[in-house]
Amino acid sequence: MSWFTSLIDRATERRVRTVAQQHGRRSLLTRLGVAMVGGAVLPMLPFDRSGQFGTAHAAGHGGAAAAKKTPAKEDPTQCEYWRYCAFDGYLCTCCGGSLTTCPPGTEASKVSWVGTCLNPADGRHYLVSYNDCCGKGACGECLCNNNERERPGYRLGAHNDINWCMANTSSMFHCTTSIIVGAA
Incomplete structure (x- = not known):
C-alpha cells in the first residue's frame, strides 16, 4: 500500500x-482581490423591480374601504x-401600515x-418622499404604478423602478409609504 501512496504523492507533487510554474502568486492574488471586491460591490447595485408587476394599477382594496363613497383622489x-403621483409598489395603507408608517415587522x-x-383640496404642489418598507416579502395588496414626471434610471432620486431596500439589512421589499416633505 505504501507504493500506492508514494505514487499519489509524486503525481500530486508534479501537478x-x-x-506553480504556469501561474504566479500575483495572478492568484489578483483573482482573489477581484472576487472579494466584486462580491462586496454586487449587493450595493440597484436592480430594476418593474418587471415583477403585471398590471399598471391595483384593483381597489376590498372590505370597509370599498363600502365608503370617498372619491379616489381622497382615499389613501x-x-x-x-x-401617489410618482408611486410604484404596494400601498402600505393596504398592508397594515399607513401613509407615513411601515407595517409591523418592516x-x-x-x-x-x-x-x-x-x-x-388646496391646489398646491407638495414634495412627497416615497420610502419602501423592507424586511418582509411583497405585500401583494393594492399594487400601483404611477409615473408622473418620472426620470430615467440614471436620475435615481426621481426614478421609482428601483428596489430602494438595497441599503437596508434586508433587501426584501414589502410596501411603500408616501410622506409629505414640504410644499413645492
Whole structure:
C-alpha cells in the first residue's frame, strides 16, 4: 500500500509544480482581490423591480374601504390618491401600515425617491418622499404604478423602478409609504 501512496504523492507533487510554474502568486492574488471586491460591490447595485408587476394599477382594496363613497383622489387605499403621483409598489395603507408608517415587522428604507404632487383640496404642489418598507416579502395588496414626471434610471432620486431596500439589512421589499416633505 505504501507504493500506492508514494505514487499519489509524486503525481500530486508534479501537478502542483506544473501549476506553480504556469501561474504566479500575483495572478492568484489578483483573482482573489477581484472576487472579494466584486462580491462586496454586487449587493450595493440597484436592480430594476418593474418587471415583477403585471398590471399598471391595483384593483381597489376590498372590505370597509370599498363600502365608503370617498372619491379616489381622497382615499389613501386607491392608486388615484393625490400623494401617489410618482408611486410604484404596494400601498402600505393596504398592508397594515399607513401613509407615513411601515407595517409591523418592516423598516423604512434608508434611501428613497421623490415626486411633486398636486393636492386637489388646496391646489398646491407638495414634495412627497416615497420610502419602501423592507424586511418582509411583497405585500401583494393594492399594487400601483404611477409615473408622473418620472426620470430615467440614471436620475435615481426621481426614478421609482428601483428596489430602494438595497441599503437596508434586508433587501426584501414589502410596501411603500408616501410622506409629505414640504410644499413645492
